[in-house]
Amino acid sequence: xxxxxxxxxxxxxxxxxxxxxxxxxxxxxxxxxxxxxxxxxxxxxxxxxxxxxxxxxxxxxxxxxxxxxxxxxxxxxxxxxxxxxxxxxxxxxxxxxxxxxxxxxxxxxxxxxxxxxxxxxxxxxxxxxxxxxxxxxxxxxxxxxxxxxxxxxxxxxxxxxxxxxxxxxxxxxxxxxxxxxxxxxxxxxxxxxxxxxxxxxxxxxxxxxxxxxxxxxxxxxxxxxxxx
Ligand code: HEC
Numbered sequence: 605x606x607x608x609x610x611x612x613x614x615x616x617x618x619x620x621x622x623x624x625x626x627x628x629x630x631x632x633x634x635x636x637x638x639x640x641x642x643x644x645x646x647x648x649x650x651x652x653x654x655x656x657x658x659x660x661x662x663x664x665x666x667x668x669x670x671x672x673x674x675x676x677x678x679x680x681x682x683x684x685x686x687x688x689x690x691x692x693x694x695x696x697x698x699x700x701x702x703x704x705x706x707x708x709x710x711x712x713x714x715x716x717x718x719x720x721x722x723x724x725x726x727x728x729x730x731x732x733x734x735x736x737x738x739x740x741x742x743x744x745x746x747x748x749x750x751x752x753x754x755x756x757x758x759x760x761x762x763x764x765x766x767x768x769x770x771x772x773x774x775x776x777x778x779x780x781x782x783x784x785x786x787x788x789x790x791x792x793x794x795x796x797x798x799x800x801x802x803x804x805x806x807x808x809x810x811x812x813x814x815x816x817x818x819x820x821x822x823x824x825x826x827x828x829x830x831x832x
Pocket of ligand 1: 724725726727728746750758766792
């Protein structure tokens with residue numbers, strides 16, 4: 605017992621000589637290699653306020669840190685050139701978008717199914733039949749009937765038209781541009797196509813008739829489902 609008391613006394617005594625109070629209270633001490641503690645922060649996309657030798661603007665360059673207009677991030681698709689609205693949608697009927705991949709990988713297809721189930725199935729149904737839980741054959745809360753993506757009408761839409769619809773929305777369907785990345789939109793379209801199967805031949809001419817006349821925009825050769 606005595607030993608314990610003695611030990612406690614020694615420790616308490618030692619502590620009373622140390623501790624963090626006193627003159628050094630707010631002093632963080634000496635910084636070894638201060639550049640590593642306090643880095644020179646460049647503001648992304650901002651004018652930088654670095655010293656002269658690092659400051660392109662101060663050296664006369666027209667530089668603001670922004671990507672050059674029209675830049676495409678590495679691995680990103682070309683922008684979709686068609687505008688929102690009826691005219692863009694009509695042009696899309698015979699438009700081959702430069703950003704559309706020729707094919708997608710099995711992994712992308714699997715991801716497309718997941719993205720479809722997250723973003724589209726709530727209205728268009730897990731079976732793509734236009735009868736998702738928000739519609740429920742008219743009993744659901746959504747006011748407009750979602751399109752049956754398995755019907756001939758949708759089979760005859762061009763890929764670019766579906767891309768246009770996902771990007772800008774149509775009628776009661778809103779835009780999904782902020783939810784679905786441009787590349788993923790093509791994957792979802794590819795997924796829908798893989799479920800659809802070929803369109804019925806009898807109404808084939810009807811779809812072609814809705815294609816705009818030549819010269820109404822950046823029209824590439826007509827790509828119908830039948831040719832793919
Ligand atoms: C909130 C409900 C809702 C969601 C979610 C939704 N849609 Fe729609 N979609 C609709 C409705 C309603 C229509 C019918 C619009 C019209 O013709 O007025 C429609 C129409 C369509 C059409 C036919 C367009 C045409 O040219 O007539 C396609 C294709 C389509 N949707 C694809 C998708 C895809 C792909 C997604 C997921 C990225 C999606 N939709 C998500 C409600 C929805």
